[in-house]
Amino acid sequence: MSHAADASHPADHIPTGLDNKKLMMWLFLASDCMFFGTLITTHLVYRKIYENVGVDPITVFDIELTTASSFILLMSSLLMALAVSAIHKGDVKSFRWNLVGVIIFGTLFLGGQVYEFNHFVHLGLTLSTGTFGSTFYVMTGTHGVHVALGILWLISWLVYSFSPKFNAHENAVDVETAGLYWHFVDIVWIVIFTAVYLIEYV
């Protein structure tokens, strides 16, 4: 997807020295901050508004499991950093293995979320359980969609890395851009984990 970028006069100078695609990603992430900021704020103002929904978040949440899956997502960020550094060095093999790691860890995280949602619904916390259920699922679900899109993007790079057109030197900046996205999604999860899960235990 990062090929979506195309420079119309690549040979010309760039006054800031910032790569177009990377700058674009930074700006997109700034915009996405507002997006998640709004969702998280909605949850924070709604979580106590209507308490007699019949479900207590603390009895529903399985904090050990969520902590473990959060840790897995954090580790995927580390692997992503290694993948980016590998492709910058031109080490395609190491790049691929690290990418496979990111993809597996990301999928594990998503699997954890699917399990969690399923489990919570069985315990009575659904989309329509007061405003708590609505904001909880919509926010964490939106984050999940971000993770899923990220995984799709990284899988595309993994597949593309076997194409004869793949060039570690030229495509490094694309992978780095995908990496920025991935780190951002991880950081947002830490905020969500704190603001949605941990806060219930305060």
Next chain:
Amino acid sequence: MSLTTTTTTAPSPTPPHTSEEGPSRSNIGLVRPDFSTGLKDLLTTVDHKKIGAMYAIFALAFLIIGGVEALFIRAQLAVAENNLVSAETYNQLFTMHGTTMVFLAVMPLSSAFFNFLVPLQIGARDVAFPRLNAFSLWTFVAGAIVVNISWLFQAAQALGWFTTENGMTDIVPAGGWFGYAPLTSDEYTGIGTDFWIFGLQVLGIASIAASLNFIVTIINFRAPGMKMMRLPVFVWMTLITSILVIFAFPPITVALGELMFDRYFGTNFFRVDQGGQPILWQHLFWVFGHPEVYILILPAMGIISEILPVSSKKPLFGYSLIVFSGAVIGFLGFAVWSHHMFTTGLGKVATAAFSLLTMAIAVPTGVKIFNWIGTLWGGRIKFTVPMVLSLGFIWMFMMGGFSGIMHSSAPSDAQQQDSYFVVAHFHYVLIGGSILSLMAGVYFWMPKMTGKMWYGKLGYWVAGIVIVGLNLTFFPMHFLGMIGMPRRTHTYLEGTGWEPMNLVCTIGAFILAIGIFFFLYDIFRTLRKGPPAGDDPWDGRTLEWTISSPPPAYNFARTPIVHSRDALWAHKHGKESVKLGSVEPSPGGIHMPSNSWFPLVASVGFLILGVSMALKQAGVPYCGYIAISGLLITFVGIYLWALEGPGGYHLHPEEKA
């Protein structure tokens, strides 16, 4: 000055260009199509100038649609107890009028200028991501269709060709352009709201994509020597507007998403009996809605700041102040959203704070107005049509600003809330401000865009009729509001004393419509018979006037090197040290991006998704699957777009250097 005069061509730093047929083309891409004319070219083009022109055409078309809706509204209100349209139709009319004017007329007309002008004014060959630019255009068109197709479904229903499962009648959006939830929840509205939600979501994607593109373009694609503080003011205002868009659209996207979840999946964001809070919608909507006002007006300020110096033959007075005050307006724009909610009972402290912050906006705005007046002061003013429209803008905008200050005080706002006084205020700002300056921009840059010059006196008539019509329509509304006439009601009783002024407003609206009609006619006849414009018909100051009219596909045969602000002016009249230079052309020729089908494909996916999701709510079978297929089309489009690669070919303009 007579409009038919074309002043002598400016000394051009770039040698004259040869025709399009000459260049040798070496294909360096994969299989990207390479059309240069015809419908296929328009559908696949990645040229910022053609994209800008298409934005303008779509925007003018929607200006007509939104204008006709306004005329129906004014005709209904011309006399008391009128029943030209029903209350339901009236709701649909004012909803669609607001939505159309904000999202489908003013914003895309601004986009047309961004697209056409920004690369030219910064000395670039194109925007940073040409295919993303095409995607923004087509996604805007998709969103516009999603909102407006509701009229067709309503017509089909009236003819008996289309039925909804539960026989709901409100197929056209009728919840106001502000869509206050829970009044827009599924209990109270039909699929009109769904068309509105999905249309706005798609339009939001288009706006954010376009804005990201422009920010990167302005930051990274400036010609050598074009420092940030040498950028033309219009480019600065584009930059600030784009930053506002990327921060203001996410909150409305979330709000629309929450409303959609309430309607489709049974969430409780706005269900009061389940703890949902109506005020949440208001906060999220106005966190977007107030910056949106500046998204609409800052480009207008940019256009005016370009026209005034040219028409008074003086540099812009206080360039840095204009830029700085623009940034301050943008920043404060985010801090004042709650002034739209004074009457919701925010509490004393919040109300006082938002009151003060709102008043503070008058300062940078006033600074700008004084800068414009300072620019005119002592200048050799030429009353060209763009200049007359610009002066009209300053008048209308000042009027709108004054009534704005009156709202900023919470107690007086409480009186004016939901009255015609508010309607008068924002029409002075948005129609008198945005539309008037965008018209000035059309008169100013159309010769560059088309190579045709305006002729005759029709332009002056257009300016005169429009300015008179605007004031006749909206000035009495101040008084109507003061004596208690409310907004959004489809009629009023006889004996209220509102009748004479309403009649004046309606007459004014039709005069305004005549002005707009002549404006469109003037464009049409100039396109057909206008004399050649020449490269620099207004004796301009910025880089776009250095190249031929219309500009060649590659814009600049040699990238200019800039040594000062007002680059072309300095080149024509300044010292040797500030004359424009140019970069040596690369021996391989100019790299041009090829056309692409995939931005269009991705946008069509959104169109299918939006329309089928709305129809799903009406119980039309298989819509869920069609919606998924729409999403898949978008994904496939993006993948093919990525795999297609940058592509491109090389052009060798024959230079007589």
